[in-house]
Amino acid sequence: MKIYDFEGFPNPARVRIALKEKGLFDQVEFISVNVPEGEHRKPEFLEKNPSATIPVLELDDGTTISECSAITEYIDSLAGEQELTGESPKERGIIAMMQRRAEAGLLDAVGTYFHHATPGLGEAIETYQCAEWGNHQKERAVSTMRYLDGVLAQQPYLAGDAFSVADITAFAGLSFADFAGVETPDDCKHLAQWRTNVEARPSIAC
CATH class of the missing domain: 1.20.1050.10 (Glutathione S-transferase Yfyf (Class Pi); Chain A, domain 2)
Structure with missing residues (x-):
């Protein structure tokens, strides 16, 4: 898995915390997108997320998932019980x-x-x-x-x-x-x- 984000920003922090909670942090490759320099608005990034927002999760098959709640939902279902998003x-x-x-x-x-x-x-x-x-x-x-x-x-x-x-x-x-x-x-x-x-x-x- 790859995560496109910019360390220190609030939404990337949400996903990084979720990954650590689930013990998956070391299984992810982080790719920095320099938002202050406008890198999130370049065509190559817009192909991954037309909303021009970070973070974006890219799976091994090339599927991209944006929006923190959606990414966390995916992460929470990967390992063990769904502690972060609930089971019942x-x-x-x-x-x-x-x-x-x-x-x-x-x-x-x-x-x-x-x-x-x-x-x-x-x-x-x-x-x-x-x-x-x-x-x-x-x-x-x-x-x-x-x-x-x-x-x-x-x-x-x-x-x-x-x-x-x-x-x-x-x-x-x-x-x-x-x-x-x-x-x-x-x-x-x-x-x-x-x-x-x-x-x-x-x-x-x-």
Whole structure:
């Protein structure tokens, strides 16, 4: 397998964490796509992913899979039980719901703020910006942090008692928020404790 990504970016980080959780990290060849230099918009990469986003998983038969949730679904089914995406219909439904809430309300919202209301990746990459929309999404990200804090007041992880892809997405979202200057409210104590616990996992701490 090959993963086309750019190390340090939030969405590639989600897939790298999932690979480490499943013990598959060493079985993947990572190919860097220099997004700040616009390499993701070149024809050779667009053939792999017309959406011009990373990461992209390429299988040995040449099949390409983009979108983090789809890649993680594939990874989770490769080795052992499906710990990250759930096994029973109920587990899978709850994990998918919480993953999407963390993705849309936090990670994507921070991304929109970063690309629209800050210099982002620079003029060559940020060809269209709407600061008003970006700042609105910043407010949404903070609101989602408070929502997640409330969830974590009732349970150890976002989808229940077990670590899942929802936690990976939220962790990447908070890391991106730090980078973009979106502060987590001081009163989100449960979210802060959850983050400390997640940071200690071997897939993240190493």
